[in-house]
Amino acid sequence: MYLFIGLGSLFVWFSTSQWSSGIAPYLDEQGFSMARYSFLWTINGIVIFAGQPFTSFLNRTIIKSLSSRLVASALFYAIAFVFMVFFHHYYLYFIIGMIIATIGEMLIAPTVPS
Structure with missing residues (x-):
């Protein structure tokens, strides 16, 4: 189980580091300011800041265990990145993808150290 948690965390870390380092050059290349x-x-x-009540609600009602939080976080990240891969030509979809990815980040950040 620890191997899967470690590998999952590695994949999430890798994808978010690629996202945060690759988005600025891509937006510049596309002509965005x-x-x-x-x-x-x-x-x-x-x-x-504003999504804390939402993630608290999810953690209290739907995704109570730590392992389910990891899975939910991975799903949010996957949805966000797939969404941005297919609709990357429109800035609005980057905004939507950022919101979804941030929810995934909010679910995983306190879970991995736990």
């Missing part, structure tokens, strides 16, 4: 890149990370912070 760096202000739009900054706005994506502003949305990330807002969702982390």
Whole structure:
């Protein structure tokens, strides 16, 4: 079980590091301003702050165990990245993908150390 948790955490870490380091050059290449890149990370912070009641609700009602939180986080990340892969030409979809990925981040961040 620890092997799967470790591998899952590694895959999540790898994908988020690729996302955070690759999005700025991609947006620049597509002609988007760096202000739009900054706005994506502003949305990330807002969702982390404002989304706490939502993730608390999920943790209390639907995904009570630590292993189910890891799976739910991986699903949120997968949905976000698949969404952005298919719709990466539109900035609005980056925003939606960032919101979904941030929820995945909020579920996994306190779970892995636990």
